[in-house]
Amino acid sequence: MSEYSIIGKPTKNVDGPAKVSGEAVYTFDMTLPNMLYGKLLRSPYPHARIISIDTSEAEKLQGVKAVITGKDTPGGRYGLWRRFPELCDQTTLAMDKVRFIGDAVAAVAAVSTEIAEQALDFINVEYELLPAVFEPLEAIKDDAPLIHDDCSNNINITRHVEWGDVDEGFKNSDYVREDRFIYGNQATASTEVHNSLASYEKSTGRLTVWSSTQSPYYLQLGLSDALKMREGDIRVIKPHVGGGFGGKNSTMPDSLNAAVLSMKTGRPVKIVYNREEEFTCTERRTAMNMAVKLGLKKDGTIMAREVKLITDGGAYTALGPTALYLTGTYASLPYKIPNYRYDGLRAYTNKMWATSVRSFGATEAGFAFEAQMDRAAHDLGIDPIEIRRKNAMTPGYEAPGQYSVGSCGLSECIDKVEKRVKEKWTGLAEDEGVGYACFDYQCGGIFNWIDTPYAFSGAMVKVNIDGTVDLFTQASDIGQGTNTVSVMICAEELGVGIEDIRLHPADTATTPVDLGAWASRETMMNGNAIKEAAAEVKKILIRVARLKLAENIVYDFEAKNKRIYLAIRPERGFSYYDIVKDAIKENDGQALIGIGHYTPHRKGMVTPAWAFGCMASRVKVDREIGHVKVKEIIVAHDCGQPINPLGVRGQVEGSIHLGMGWGLCEEQPNDNGMILNPSFADYKVVRTRDMPQIELHEVLTYDPEGPFGAKESAEGAVAPTPASIANAIYQATGAEINSNTLKPEKVLNAIREAEKKKPAKR
């Protein structure tokens, strides 16, 4: 891999100097002249019909410039599963009823946030309370209250996946076990809250929105559908974003209502959520109830697996069906399963809706699968590493009708982790355990529920007379380092330096469509588009160099280190800068422009490539109080060719942090639909003192589908973190725990249960 001059080299973040000096501008920091401040009135009830709304008192308040309710909005329905009109179940403001505590009912624009907040108190809403339902198993009963009138039994969507002969597979198994896993919600808890600034120009009928979003394109579509405007009349700009983690894919009431209020007032309007709104009214990880059955041969070979899942969808659709779909996929990986069946159902409930959070589906499915693997290994008398190695995914595998696997370094990852654990973790203390978990993750999604006619990603490269490069891409850097990866890929392909490239990111008016930052898709999809765009310019440069050297077509040229030269005789060539000048003259004086695009083809229904890995956690368990301390983590990771090793490490470390949160402490208890801990005082995230040291090994593979062979690194390592921690607890104590979070009380109870079953210590 050493032939690259930029790819694979630790490269500093291109946004670094701005981000460490306070100069990076987030939507949160923006103001416009004459700007108004908006606030949303939210429902205090989980389910109620709106009888009337009286805004007259609020309108009289000095400094209030507009008050709107559902009837003042264009009334379009929108949603991320746009391909299915019945799943577009959201509106700018509640039209006739509210479906969860926090549903937006009215919005105010005023000269200050304080006045806007005050005005909310003067809006009188008369509600007729309706019976509400909070549990998915209750929600699907015939006598449950209907949350959406046109959706019977509150069944939002179902999903079935099957291959092989599952019943036969179980019949041929020597060992069959069934377990049920229950998972709670997880907040995204980005440090930058949801916020948007909208500016509508009455004279042209055009709207510009700056927003803290993961996908400018999805926001443009959501605004277009909800406001009944042409996409092209809406310009979405993504400034720097203070974290997304899956919670900023959907169009939310902040951008929609800022837009409508700007239309009403003719002034820019900004809506910023407070932290309580962020915790109670933004998208979160899905709560699940998962029944899993696993059949194996005596030697540990997996014969069949069956998964039945019901998810707690909350009030609206958003990306929830994708969580349902992906959980069914991830429950079949990263081991080879000859016979597999999955049935999933997403139910509406009267709660804040749940959709995508980093590694959605994989974390939940992985926790169950890895727990079952450890328990089966124990019962069959097989080493936990051996049972994983025996069933590990291999390159070229096909899941019939579902997905195909290209490159796969899982076995190498398992070997690496086993070796390092043996070398490093000799002499475990009595109260310590080591738990293993394998993982996989997609590199973007193939599914097109958004119903875009565009390529999944596009990019444009413009090379100027002095050799400087303008790179236009809509890929969304939300902190993961995409801007740096984009520039690196462009620089490598063109053979120029990082410093030669000026990036123009994430503006729907100036960049070709990209679907945004979700499912770890940017490196794969936008990377390929950028590479193609740069290659197009490179081709022009090589043609000019070839003419100057009068070389035959059979000889290859290379563009590298700011030179264009003959591959077999590198000394025969020219400075990149000189060739650019010649090429532009030869091109009738036009700058050199290359465009590229990427859409996956013939890769099944899920993803163009899979990343893999194996993790081991060393955990100390206090048998007296049930407290769990993660001491150290070793992880081996196949992300293909790492583009930027610094960024890869950052993504893996961050994924582990989020996975620890889901596993150990993050939860959102509710009382009749009201989230009880909407603050950082009460919602516990992992802080620095609880972070273990992490030893990361990159196992290099080359995936033919990825740019320079690259695969994802942004989400995969979330899933094995809680799974390996739970397995370490199991290895240390025999405690079987079938839910997150692994809080002391739960761990202690499970230890006592295990001791009852087997008084002798493992």
Place this chain on the structure above:
Amino acid sequence: MKKQLKFVVNGNPYDIWIEPRLLLVQVLRDELGLKGTHRACDEGCCCVCTVNIDGKAVKSCSVLAMQANGKEVTTIEGMKNGAELHPIQQAFVDNWAFQCGFCTSGQIMASNALLKENPTPTREEVQHAMDGHLCRCTGYNMINEAIRDAAGRLQAQKAQEKTK
């Protein structure tokens, strides 16, 4: 009724009249336009808004601006030396010690105060000192490494100044 606030921010003296109910973070961001100091909670639980007052790390959402009267405030905007990044800032860049960057100003300002008190902290001492700082992206380890890297750079800088 507005009150007079006289203080020094990033070396510049200010003499302004403000509503005494305003928090320091509000005055810095909204009155002085220093938007590099961010805010992520409303109750002093995340340390994202940390600045230095007379060299100590302080959550600017948890003090009234008037409490800074007569004092010296340093924000992230005051860290650079002209165009040159401060060694702590450079160490954050070199160690990939930020991702989204939203909490970074607070992390750097807290590090600045920490390294004045303890110029050679261990991993555990950094963890202890920085424990209140919420970061949702990095998992903290790379921040910890950057702070200790910065400590080394500052020590080297000091040694160099002595030999001059």
